[in-house]
Amino acid sequence: MELEIRIRKNLKEFTLKADFVIHDGCTGLMGPSGSGKSMTLKCIAGIETPDEGRILLDGKSLFDSGKKINLPPQKRKIGYLFQGYALFPNMTVEENVQCGLKAKKMPKGQIKERVEEMLERFQIRELAKRYPRQLSGGQKQRTAIARLMAYEPEVILLDEPLSALDEELREELQQELSQMLADFQKPSILVSHDAEEVRRLCQKQYTIREGRIQPYADFPQKKGRL
Known part of the structure; x- marks a missing residue:
């Protein structure tokens, strides 16, 4: 399965320019607070609307500004785990x-x-x-x-899923999350500040700074935060 994201969204501080393609497996997206990580996920999920571009899932348009396509969140088959969990x-x-x-x-x-x-x-x-x-x-x-x-869901988006937990519990749930993602075998995106967390859970990594996303080719092996 393939998820293609090629979007632009004008924000107050900068313009978000997300241009990447992911396949089955977990992709990590790392960057400092306010860099556009969560906004990228919200645009993919349909919670926010890009100003232009397209989002395709296996060739099907979830969003296309040129064709005036913008499927509502409930029709995108995308699961979103919010940072605060958003339980009712x-x-x-x-x-x-x-x-x-x-x-x-x-x-x-x-x-x-x-x-x-x-x-x-x-x-x-x-x-x-x-x-x-x-x-x-x-x-x-x-x-x-x-x-x-x-x-x-056909795609899973995880927004800082372990950030609110203490270190011992984070370690335990990281293992559970790893197993869940391995069983899922479809595209997923994990947003995190923690490079070690992303290294353990993700097969591919990107960084984002002021709305610019690029592959993280020189990925660190030591634990740390961006």
Whole structure:
């Protein structure tokens, strides 16, 4: 599967120019705060609209300014894991996981089966009736990932998924994330400040500074942050 991003978006500080192509496997996008990392993901997901360009998924236009195509987020088949997880506070873990499936208008029996599968897979079955305020940081992340994967996306976008966790928990969940991405076998993009995290999780790496994206050819082997 191929995801092609060739877009321009005028921001207050600079113009974002994202021009790259990714295939199956995880691609890392590193850069300092305010460099355009999250905006790039939001444009791909359809949350933000580029000023010009195109985004293609296996040749299908998700966005094309010339052809006036701009599919809404729910029609792009893209899973987005926000930095703060964006769980619905008034919904239980179980309800959070199933909310995306209801939007797909799946039969009730099929929704229940899929939710049970995700609760089991991400080891949160015992948390099913809890609310986000009752969860630890790691439990919130597992719930958010379960919700994302339940939707069966064609592309996964991960925005600083481990940044809010302490170092010990980050190490544990990094391993789980690595396994999830390996099983996914479709395009995914991981945004992070942590070069070591990206090195462990991603097969290909890019850097972004003031909206300019380029391959990170001389990738560091020591732990650090950009």
